[in-house]
Amino acid sequence: MSTLTPTKLARGIRFAEAKAPRAQRESPFARVSAMIVMGVFTLYFLVPIWWLLVAASKNRSQFNSTNPLWFADFSLFENMANLVAYRDGVYLKWMLNSALYAGGGALVGTLIAGMCGYALAKYNFPGRELIFNVVLGGVLVPATALALPLFLIFSQISLTNTFWSVFLPSLVSPFGVYLARIYASASVPDELIEAARLDGAGELRTFFTVSVRMMVPALVTVFLFQFVAIWNNFFLPLIMLRDETLFPVTLGLYAWNSQVNQIPMLRDYVLIGALLSIIPLIIIFLLLQRFWRNGLSAGSVK
Amino acid sequence: MSAPTVPIADAPGTAARKRPSAAKPSGAKSRVQHKGAILAFVLPFGALFALFYLVPIGYAIYQSLLVIEREGTFGQATQVFGGLTQYILVFQNGPFWQSIGRVLAFGLVQVPIMLGLALLFALLLDSPLVRGKKFFRLAFFVPYAVPGVIAAIMWGYLYSPNLSPFSAVTENINFLSADLVLWAIANVVTWVFVGYNMLIIYSALLAIPAELYEAARLDGAGQLRIAWSVKIPLIMPAIVLTAIFSIIGTLQLLAEPQVFRSFSSAVTSTFTPNLTVYSTSSIPNFNLAAAFSVVLALATFILSFTFLKFTQRKEGK
Incomplete structure (x- = not known):
């Protein structure tokens, strides 16, 4: 299914062209701040879902007593079966x-x-x-x-x-x-x-x-x-x-x-x-x- | 802009007769070709649209013009034509207008923040500054797969003082208090929709030919200059589109506040206009609820339409 469509080709060319001259141009400061912004927001978007996954894998007694962002006894499948x-x-x-x-x-x-x-x-x-x-x-x-x-x-x-x-x-x-x-x-x-x-x-x-x-x-x-x-x-x-x-x-x-x-x-x-x-x-x-x-x-x- | 416009635009009626071939190169006769096919294409959607869009709108307007009359206290209740009685009640209804004010304040703050973030992320993804674009694109978009109800339930736990993984924060700041709960909901909506809007703007950016840069x-x-002077003007239509959908969405807020009612007593049954419609219809007072619906739909329509026209005029300059 990976045919090379004209748009893909164009995009690829644009990317290849763009890469060489830009590499020196962008300051490291801009790169680092951009990556920090993206990193922080990745946490914002994914941590709630991570928490849900962890919470769903715990049994009731561990829900309150263990680290909410890390697994305790992994009882995800047991919980699923109960559900x-x-x-x-x-x-x-x-x-x-x-x-x-x-x-x-x-x-x-x-x-x-x-x-x-x-x-x-x-x-x-x-x-x-x-x-x-x-x-x-x-x-x-x-x-x-x-x-x-x-x-x-x-x-x-x-x-x-x-x-x-x-x-x-x-x-x-x-x-x-x-x-x-x-x-x-x-x-x-x-x-x-x-x-x-x-x-x-x-x-x-x-x-x-x-x-x-x-x-x-x-x-x-x-x-x-x-x-x-x-x-x-x-x-x-x-x-x-x-x-x-x-x-x-x-x-x-x-x-x-x-x-x-x-x-x-x-x-x-x-x-x-x-x-x-x-x-x-x-x-x-x-x-x-x-x-x-x-x-x-x-x-x-x- | 481009000189020859579509023939339908000028002088309706005469255009078709004078220039039969201008409308469609292949059609030598002025009568409509392929009538049966057109009917077959348009009718299924047209019929359902009429049944489930136009008829309900008409019915809501009709219901909103009725009042219930009783003969004596225990007499038979009958619906009679009451003119604009329900609308007078709507305009006198303090909680309803408070709820409208609340969602407008919500929209004024939340929509710019959400679209600002979406634009920032889209531009960063389109710039050479960021690596791992595929990962970020996906990570930011994942919350859109979470239904509003589920997102609200999840964040409800995250906000709660004792169950939250961030209890160090939530024990000190009560996000579910009367002052903050609106903004707590704003955060849920932002969390769900930033990635979606980012993607719409990002695909518009991908469609810009590279020569322009x-x-x-x-x-x-x-990069900053290119983003500001080249990219943003070119993707304005996409931004306008996302803004309109966000405005409509804001006025319709229902699922998130409805879920938050079980987390916070600060969310009343008239917290947003749609909650007011729902609680009024559960009384049940359908005529007043219908009038609320009509006013809300009209307000939404006018607001998004004005916004559309306003931005179009600005772009035209």
């Missing part, structure tokens, strides 16, 4: 729910946002600018402002406290349409669509076989950010859901954490549960990073 |  076993595995159910809400929602959401953005970029039709402006306005309307009216509407049709009450509203990503449109107009050449037409391919088929491939970085970006947005979403599930088996993991851990004062042993589960809940996102970001970095720059350059 | 470097400009 999973607690209340018939409700934590696993939450993780699964989060994966369904975020994975399914982002997948469908990216597809429809990509299609819409593509149409706005590549076809001329009356109302095109109107649609785009309304969608752009949607970017500025906070999703939390919609949670309450959605709850009121859903309660009219008895849809609150269901999977769909969280899943369906999560499908809509106006920012995804914005990004897809910018990216499609920049990276899908009209000539290519024209050529596909001459070959007799229908419009939909052209999109799915030709254009989608060129939009991959943008689509991955849209997918990731929608995935994160849904995974992190709190207000909508908080307001919609009562049944604990439908909770996403964020809401579940929140519920546990607010009962810690009554049920102290929940604290162990909150800590280990918090640690486990951030691992899927870290993995997904690492796996897809070469895509979304390209997609990001497309959105912000405009 | 060459001239400045030949003129003897140092």
Whole structure:
């Protein structure tokens, strides 16, 4: 997969060119202070997560009595097993729910946002600018402002406290349409669509076989950010859901954490549960990073 | 800037008829081509957008115009049209405006700090001063993978006087007190989002062609000068984008303060506007909560839109 794309090549050249003359130019003082700044902030960003890892690996009696930033008896896996076993595995159910809400929602959401953005970029039709402006306005309307009216509407049709009450509203990503449109107009050449037409391919088929491939970085970006947005979403599930088996993991851990004062042993589960809940996102970001970095720059350059 | 603009921009209606070929080189006829395909592309998103964005907005406005009337103390409650009654209540609601003031103060301090740090890190990553860029990029970005709720729970423990690993500090400074808890939350938000914003700005920096630096470097400009006079002006659009998202995010603060309620009694049920909406709807007083939502959405829209226009005008000069 490590093909040398033009941008990579350009970047490499730029780096090679830049390195030689700059080496003498930058003062050691500037280098050292830059590294100190980066080092200090690395601690700021990573120590809390380190602490969480250490805390989650301790048993209850050691939590208060041992060095909070270093391991005592390593009982991480024991704690994990306890967490999973607690209340018939409700934590696993939450993780699964989060994966369904975020994975399914982002997948469908990216597809429809990509299609819409593509149409706005590549076809001329009356109302095109109107649609785009309304969608752009949607970017500025906070999703939390919609949670309450959605709850009121859903309660009219008895849809609150269901999977769909969280899943369906999560499908809509106006920012995804914005990004897809910018990216499609920049990276899908009209000539290519024209050529596909001459070959007799229908419009939909052209999109799915030709254009989608060129939009991959943008689509991955849209997918990731929608995935994160849904995974992190709190207000909508908080307001919609009562049944604990439908909770996403964020809401579940929140519920546990607010009962810690009554049920102290929940604290162990909150800590280990918090640690486990951030691992899927870290993995997904690492796996897809070469895509979304390209997609990001497309959105912000405009 | 560039001379021929898009034909849609001038004289709507006439443009399409006069210059049928200007709009789309391939289309000889003035009627829309590929109607079916366009519909198939736009409709799925359009329908969901209408259902879950436009309809709720409309419904919130409708609900906010109703009042509940009772016949006598124990009579049947009915919803009747009440005009702007709820909005008068909103404007008279002291705690709500205090919460708006609180998040504005939060935003005025937190957003510049967060974006300043993000810009600094992005510029450092883009400069030859820093080694191990890949590591730093990742290390700074990791907190973004932590959901706001989880980050708040984690920092809640880190702040707590007896459980914190930094109890030497937290025993003396109570970060969860009424005076400091807002800034304790600001720190949580900053911790989560600096890396994300850094990455957006950094990718904009990577997109700048290297030739642009060459001239400045030949003129003897140092890194600081290049950053200030060449890089920052070029990445302004990215910075504006991050600023708008941060402003929207600030006004919507909910998860972090809601979590902090279990750590600190200083976080009231009307601490932020969204908490006010939530607690009002749990009373339940849906009509007033809807009016709060509408005012909040409007305020967010106006603020981010004004900011957008303001920065665009400044750039245009």
